[in-house]
Each structure stands twice: as C-alpha cells, then as structure tokens.
Amino acid sequence: MAVSEVMPQTSPVxxxxxxxxxxxxxxxxxxxxxxxxxxxxxxxxDINLSIQxxxxxxxxxxxxxxxxxxxxxxxxxxxxxxxEILIEGRNRQSYKGKEKSxxxxxxxxxxxxxxxxxxxxxxxxxxxxxxxxxxxxxxxxAELRKRIWDLLTLVELTPAADIVGKYPHQLSxxxxxxxxxxxxxxxxxxxxxxxxxxxxxxxxIRIGILKTLLDLRSRLGLAIxxxxxDLALAKYFAWEGRIAVMYLGRxxxxxxxxxxIANPAHPYTRALLSAVPEADPLITRRKKPLVxxxxxxxxxxxxxxxxxxxxxxxFFQPGQCDRELPVLSPxxxxxxxxxxxxxxxxxxxxxxxx
Ligand SMILES: Nc1ncnc2c1ncn2[C@@H]1O[C@H](COP(=O)(O)OP(=O)(O)O)[C@@H](O)[C@H]1O
Ligand SMILES: [Mg+2]
Numbered sequence: 455m456a457v458s459e460v461m462p463q464t465s466p467v468x469x470x471x472x473x474x475x476x477x478x479x480x481x482x483x484x485x486x487x488x489x490x491x492x493x494x495x496x497x498x499x500d501i502n503l504s505i506q507x508x509x510x511x512x513x514x515x516x517x518x519x520x521x522x523x524x525x526x527x528x529x530x531x532x533x534x535x536x537x538e539i540l541i542e543g544r545n546r547q548s549y550k551g552k553e554k555s556x557x558x559x560x561x562x563x564x565x566x567x568x569x570x571x572x573x574x575x576x577x578x579x580x581x582x583x584x585x586x587x588x589x590x591x592x593x594x595x596a597e598l599r600k601r602i603w604d605l606l607t608l609v610e611l612t613p614a615a616d617i618v619g620k621y622p623h624q625l626s627x628x629x630x631x632x633x634x635x636x637x638x639x640x641x642x643x644x645x646x647x648x649x650x651x652x653x654x655x656x657x658x659i660r661i662g663i664l665k666t667l668l669d670l671r672s673r674l675g676l677a678i679x680x681x682x683x684d685l686a687l688a689k690y691f692a693w694e695g696r697i698a699v700m701y702l703g704r705x706x707x708x709x710x711x712x713x714x715i716a717n718p719a720h721p722y723t724r725a726l727l728s729a730v731p732e733a734d735p736l737i738t739r740r741k742k743p744l745v746x747x748x749x750x751x752x753x754x755x756x757x758x759x760x761x762x763x764x765x766x767x768x769f770f771q772p773g774q775c776d777r778e779l780p781v782l783s784p785x786x787x788x789x790x791x792x793x794x795x796x797x798x799x800x801x802x803x804x805x806x807x808x
Contacts, residue, residue, distance in 0.1 A: 476543045477504035478645050478677050479528060479561070484537035486523050495754050497523050499703045501537075502782075505645065505677050510668075510695030512680045512688040512711070514726070516751060520703040521681045525647040528679060529561040559589055562643040566650040568630035572622040578606075578633055579618040585640050605636040610666055628659035635667065645677040653682070664691050685723075686730045689715050699723045702752065702762040705782065709790020719785060719792040721767045721803065744768060747806070761795065769803040771796045 486498040498520045505511050513521045526532035527539065530546065539546045541557060549557050565571045572581055582602045585591075592598040606614040609632040622630055631651065638646060648667065652660045668691065671678050680691050688697055692711045699707040699720060707720040718724045721744070728744040746766045752758055758765050764775040780793040786801030796803055 475506050477540070478507045478542060480504040480538075480540040480543075481524075481528070482538040482540065484524075484527065484539065485535045486520075486527060486532070487535045490755075493755060496757065497703050497754060498527070501703075501705060503698065503705070503708075505679065507644065507677055508671065508675045510671060510678045510680065510692050512682065512692035512695065512697045513700055514682055514685050514688045514697055515700035517683055518751065518754075519700045521683075521700060522649055524700075525563060525649045525679060525681050528645075528647055529563045530558065531563065559641045560644045561647075562638045562641065562645070563647040563649060564631075564634055564638050564651045567654055568627070568634040569622060571634055572630060572637075574622050576621070577618065578620050578622075578625075581622075581633060582606075582637055582640055585637060589641055591641070601640070605640055608639065608670065609633075609636045610662075611636065626659075627655045628663060631655050631663055632666070635663070635670075639670065639674075643676065645679065647679040647681065649681045650683070651680075652687070653684070660687075661690075667691075685726045699726070702754070702757055704762065704793070706763065706793045707790060708782065709788075713789045717788065719788045719790060719797060720763075720794050721769050722763050761793070768805055769796060770806040771804070772806075 481501050481503045484498060484501040485496070487494045487496045489495070501524060503511070513524060515521055523532065527534050541549065541561070546557070576584075579602060582605060583598060586598055586601055592601055602618065603614045606612065606617055611617045611629060611632050617625075617629070617633075622633070625633065631654075635651075651667075652663050655663060664687075667678065670676060680688070682688055682691075689711060695711055696709060697707075697711045697714050698705045699714070699722065701722050707714060707718070707723045714723060715727070718727050725744045725746055728742070745768060747768055747770065748766045750766070752762065752765065758776070760774075760776040760778055761767070761780050764770050767775065770776075774795050778795055780795045780798070782791040782793045783798060784790060785792050785794065785797040785799075788797075788801065792798070794803075
C-alpha cells in the first residue's frame, strides 16, 4: 500500500538540512502560570524551542516539571500566559477562520491513557470514521472504508477486518494505543505531541509501538514531540533527534540525543542518566550513581532562587548557584546547551562539601 494513499503529504520531506527550513513550531519566551487565590504559580518559565518538520524532539523530566503543560500549549489546547508561539514562522494568533481550523488538525496530541481518550460506546470503525467525516477527508462510504482499512494497516492493526467492529474494552492496551495513533494520523497531522504515549502500555509491546511511530515519522515526514519521564525511552526513541531536559518548568539542557547521552552535562541530566537501570553499554559506562543532596522536588509555590536545582545539586557552589539564574549556552568541552553556571566557567564541576 502506498503511504500517499493514506496520508497525502501536505509538505514534501525536503532534502534541506533542518536549519535551513522554517520551523513548523517555535516557542519564544513561553510562560504559563496558574493562579491560586492571589498567588501566581509558575509552571513554565521562559521556554524557547523550535521544531523542524520531520524532526523528533524529546521532552524529558520528572513528573510535575511541566511537560504536559508545554505539550498542550504546543498544540493549542492551553493558552500561554506570556510569550509567543509561531507556526511556520507566523504567530498562532494570526491564524483565523479556515486556517485556524486547519491548524487544529495539523497539530495533534496523543495522550497517556488511550482508554480515557477513546469513547467506550464506539467501535473502532466509528472512532476512526468521526474525524475523517468531520474534516471532510473522504468523499463517500467506499472511500471511508478504504481509508480506515489503510490506517489500521499503517499502525499494524491487522487483519483490519478483525479490528473494525471491536469496542475499546475488547482490545489490549497496546491495540488501544494503536487505535489512538491511527485516529491521530487520520487527520493528516504535521506535528504530533506524544505525551507519555506508551507509559501505560506493557513494556513488552512498548518498543513495537515506538518503532511504528518512528517508521511513520520518516515515511510521512511528521515532526514528533515525544514526552517522557524516562530517559532510557528518550534515548531509544529520539536517537536521531534532540532531547530537551526540563526541571521545574525550565529547560536545563538541550542538544542532540547522541551528545547528551554520550556526554551529559547538567548535574540533573547526569543524575537522571545514572538512575537508568537498563543494561545499556552506553549508559552503564557511568557506573557510579550520582547521589543528590536531596530527593525532594521543591514546590512550584516555592521555587529556589538562582538555579532551581541547587538545593539538590551535588556540585552546588554557594554564592553563585543560589544567586544567579543560569542561561542556556554550551559550556567548554560540550556541544549541547546547558544552564549551569559552574560548568559554564571551565567545563568542570567540583563536588559541594558541607
Ligand atoms: N490547571 C492547573 N492548575 C494549577 N496547577 C496546575 C494545573 N495544571 C498543571 N498544574 C501543575 O503544573 C505542574 C506541571 O504539570 P504538568 O505539566 O502536568 O507536568 P508533567 O507533565 O511534567 O508531569 C504540576 O505541579 C501541576 O500540578
Ligand atoms: Mg504529564
């Protein structure tokens, strides 16, 4: 089956290097806060990111660091409190009418729990028909049927005849997530935010779903923002792309996955990586687990001054880390951008002694 039948490409995958293209999505000085009474709770602070067509970017960080909030703002499910979101170089706000609804189609999110996002009273056929009919992507019943068949084949749910009549509860977790991916693909998105999309699925079938997503990305020219708290998954999934490590609403390290995995720079990234239990030659090379000074994640209502990681950091430098806000830049000896003041000095870190 030709992929183009299922997914007419809105933009050809260009031979240009990513840097020469207009990013499909750009976040500029993005902030998001929530208010609680009179208090302003900052969830996202000054995030800057750009995503190229066909690129894969992984957002990694502990639960509560703002990954989902960022993902929702990316696809327009949540308003930014401050800052700009550009889509193909144009401010999101400038999209009106038809263009705006096209945008809603082109930027999609896959949620963590496929059970919650699939209507239990609808069959797979009904679930997949709805967006196709709503967005007038098919002309008649025969075309609809064929498109559904093709989509199921695309996400490797075969034979399709066995699947179309089933209700979500009659499917396994992995199959449900594949239905959810098929539904997302049905509207021909150009960017997909996969928010912990495989974390509820059995470990044994995770890799299969990830492989399917990766394969679809290269065949369809999709940009994927892959959100996970698991650096091992990030490494696997975004090997060809970039990783952005988040801590308390900010990006603390960003660069190519290869650079970050081979040579993690920020103490937080080093700690995340040293905690990866996986028997992985690249990762276990760093045998000694990095012991943090505290396991407690500060509350958003009480974010530490300076570098927010300093109370936990084993390389804390008093008078520096607790006073100055670090900005992202490549420290000596590193390719990736890192927000760490001591590291930006001479590229080395000195353990903190009480
Ligand atoms: N509507 C809201 N009101 C107040 N706080 C919120 C709201 N939504 C999210 N938060 C808070 O923002 C923080 C980041 O949430 P989230 O983006 O879901 O993080 P992650 O996906 O990384 O686990 C959490 O502390 C969460 O409690
Ligand atoms: Mg989340």
